[in-house]
Amino acid sequence: MAMEYSEKVMDHFMNPRNVGEIEDADGVGEVGNAKCGDIMKMYLKIEDDIITDVKFKTFGCGSAIATSSMATEMIKGKNIKEAAKLTNKAVVEALEGLPKIKIHCSVLAEQAIKAALADYYKSKGIDPEPILGKIPPAESCHIHD
Numbered sequence: 589m590a591m592e593y594s595e596k597v598m599d600h601f602m603n604p605r606n607v608g609e610i611e612d613a614d615g616v617g618e619v620g621n622a623k624c625g626d627i628m629k630m631y632l633k634i635e636d637d638i639i640t641d642v643k644f645k646t647f648g649c650g651s652a653i654a655t656s657s658m659a660t661e662m663i664k665g666k667n668i669k670e671a672a673k674l675t676n677k678a679v680v681e682a683l684e685g686l687p688k689i690k691i692h693c694s695v696l697a698e699q700a701i702k703a704a705l706a707d708y709y710k711s712k713g714i715d716p717e718p719i720l721g722k723i724p725p726a727e728s729c730h731i732h733d
């Protein structure tokens with residue numbers, strides 16, 4: 589059965605935004621997807637609590653690339669507290685949907701952003717857990733679709 593992808597998903601898959609890495613990143617997060625074993629790395633540049641730049645790299649499928657591309661666009665220029673509230677659901681909605689069996693791919697982007705924010709908070713001596721909740725370790729990334 590052929591899978592239906594929205595034009596937005598195809599656009600972000602074919603022309604992903606913010607791919608790469610930031611050498612002097614203020615926060616770096618790496619997570620893995622328990623369902624498929626794919627991994628994602630997210631880099632954040634933060635100034636005065638604002639995300640001034642964000643880049644990602646993934647060994648993930650097309651849906652992971654599209655959701656990460658969209659997620660990075662959605663948090664760029666945002667306050668870190670707002671960025672921490674970004675859910676995979678909101679990203680999927682912004683992409684006008686994903687096939688149900690690909691929803692788990694969108695979790696990678698959300699978790700990688702949270703992991704990068706946690707890294708940032710830790711570098712400032714702040715416990716990230718009360719702000720971000722528990723960040724699952726890379727190999728047991730939580731699936732909520």
Ligand code: FES
Nearest residue numbers: 624626649652693
């Ligand atoms: Fe692994 Fe999509 S199948 S991230």
